[in-house]
Amino acid sequence: MLDTALLGVLLTAIAIGYGLGYRQATRRRQQHPSSAPTSQVLSRDYFVGLNYLLNEQPDEAINTFINVLAVNSDTVDTHIALGKLFRARGEADKAVSIHQNLLARPELPQHTNEQIQLELARDFMALGVHDRAQRLLNTLLENSTDDNHRYAAKQLLIDLLEREKAWRDALEVIQPILKQRPAMRRPAAHWLCELALEEISEASRALAKRHLKKALQLDENCVRATLLLADLEMDNGHYGRAIERLDCIVHQETTHIPTMLPALKRAYLRQDDEAGYEAHLFRLLEQAPYTSIIIALGELVHQRDGVDKAITLVGERLRAVPSLGGLDYLIDLYIESQRQSGKEAPDTRLLLLKHHTDALLLNRTRHRCQRCGLASDALQWQCPSCRYWGTIKPIIGVEGE
Numbered sequence: 001m002l003d004t005a006l007l008g009v010l011l012t013a014i015a016i017g018y019g020l021g022y023r024q025a026t027r028r029r030q031q032h033p034s035s036a037p038t039s040q041v042l043s044r045d046y047f048v049g050l051n052y053l054l055n056e057q058p059d060e061a062i063n064t065f066i067n068v069l070a071v072n073s074d075t076v077d078t079h080i081a082l083g084k085l086f087r088a089r090g091e092a093d094k095a096v097s098i099h100q101n102l103l104a105r106p107e108l109p110q111h112t113n114e115q116i117q118l119e120l121a122r123d124f125m126a127l128g129v130h131d132r133a134q135r136l137l138n139t140l141l142e143n144s145t146d147d148n149h150r151y152a153a154k155q156l157l158i159d160l161l162e163r164e165k166a167w168r169d170a171l172e173v174i175q176p177i178l179k180q181r182p183a184m185r186r187p188a189a190h191w192l193c194e195l196a197l198e199e200i201s202e203a204s205r206a207l208a209k210r211h212l213k214k215a216l217q218l219d220e221n222c223v224r225a226t227l228l229l230a231d232l233e234m235d236n237g238h239y240g241r242a243i244e245r246l247d248c249i250v251h252q253e254t255t256h257i258p259t260m261l262p263a264l265k266r267a268y269l270r271q272d273d274e275a276g277y278e279a280h281l282f283r284l285l286e287q288a289p290y291t292s293i294i295i296a297l298g299e300l301v302h303q304r305d306g307v308d309k310a311i312t313l314v315g316e317r318l319r320a321v322p323s324l325g326g327l328d329y330l331i332d333l334y335i336e337s338q339r340q341s342g343k344e345a346p347d348t349r350l351l352l353l354k355h356h357t358d359a360l361l362l363n364r365t366r367h368r369c370q371r372c373g374l375a376s377d378a379l380q381w382q383c384p385s386c387r388y389w390g391t392i393k394p395i396i397g398v399e400g401e
Contacts, residue, residue, distance in 0.1 A: 076102060076112055080119055092126035099123060114140060114149045121156055130160055151177070158184075162387075167191040167198075178218075189219035190381055190389040196228055205232055221252040223259065224381050224390070230263055239271040243280070250287055255393045257284060258292040259379060265296065274300070289321040290396060295329050307337045323397075328357040367392050 083098040099120040103113065117136050124133035137160070140153040154173060161170035174188055192215035199208035209232055215225040226248050233242035246267065249260045268277035278300055285293045294317045302310035311333045318326045331354045335346045365375040370393060372386035382389050 076108065076116075080116065083119055083123070087123055087126050092123045095123045096120065096127070111146060111149075114144050114146060118149065118152055118156065121153070125156070125160060125163075130164060133160055162187070162191070165194070167194045185218045186222070187389045189215040189222040189225060192218070193222070193224050193228060193381070196225075200228075200232075205235070208232065222390070223249055223253050223256045226252060227260060227263060230260075230267070234263075234267055234270065239267045242267045247280075250284070253393070254288050255396055257288050257290060258394045261292055261296055274304070285317070289317075291321070291323040291326045294318065294321070294326055298329060298333070302333070307333055307340060311337060324357060324360060328354070328361055331357060365395060368395050 079098055079102055083095040086092065086095040086098065099116050102108070102116045103120065108116075117140055121133045121136040121140075124130070124136070134157065137153045137157040141150060141157070144150050144153065154177065158170055158173050161167075161173065171188060171191055174184055178184055178188065192211045196208040196211040196215070199205070199211065209229065212225045212229045212232075215222050216229075219225075226245055230242040230245040233239070233245060243264065246260050246264050249256050264280065265277060268274065268280065278297070281293055281297050281300070284290075285297070294314055297317070298310045298314040301313050311330065314326065314330050314333065318330060331350060335350055335354065338346045338350070365377075367376040367379050368374065369376070369383040369386060369388070369391045371388050371391045372383060374383055374385040374392070376392055379394070380392050383391050
């Protein structure tokens, strides 16, 4: 079925082109009364294109209209719109042909020419020809006097550099517009985190630390930077500082408490402070009664005081905040308790419950993008769907994190 938007644009092209052709033909007849009525030829071409449309042959229809529609200041927007539609349909190569054909017209004004260059850069990016897109955008930034075009070119260049993982170049481009676009501070903070990871891999930890501190200056709620700084503190044996860093996450983004729990456990246990770890977990539980915190406490009590104490603790906590994940863990504790008590086999009713909770939890979604809704098993700092940074977070709810 033909795209409704495409049909609308093409019919507009028909109307514009036919009107222009009719006007031009009228002028020619007035100037040369003996000349042939060219509007008849133009009309015939458009009816051929319309026939293609009605027979759901959009490619043939588009080619017909492009060939017959003269390029001038009145029709250039129609050509640009057709190019956009080709790109949206995944046929960026055809969009390139249309936009390059427009650029070959020297009579077009500079403002229009720059608009076409922006569209051509988008075409090249859609094709993955990033070097040609980058040259076009750099030329626009150097030569354009239109603030809107310069800003659009800068936005496209930032997007291109991000795709290329050219973090330093992207930061250089974005720096002058951070005041006007505060929303760009978050992606810039994550680019600094990416640079920090590169420095860590090259054993330049001091430089990595500077990148991460700058990331927090740009975005004080950047959980990723806080986690990486805590890891660096632990690598240097500063476990108390690491714990202080991790404790900031509670105020930065509460839903990321489950994300930082493994690092918190590592920091406390490396300095042999099990009591401090337990007290910290209880404090977190008062601030955010999450299943992951209850399970962390249950594991700690289980190892130290035995399975029955863990059952008591977890059971009491789940009464206040029940969850499927917590119930599954509690059933595991009950099964282990029965085995330790000398039973040859656990109660079949417990095993049946365990089977059901396992089945329900098997395909659960652990993380979700807060912007586009993408489900993800693992935490990703940039959403692969909408490409926004820091929008994927652990799911908090009745299933448990």
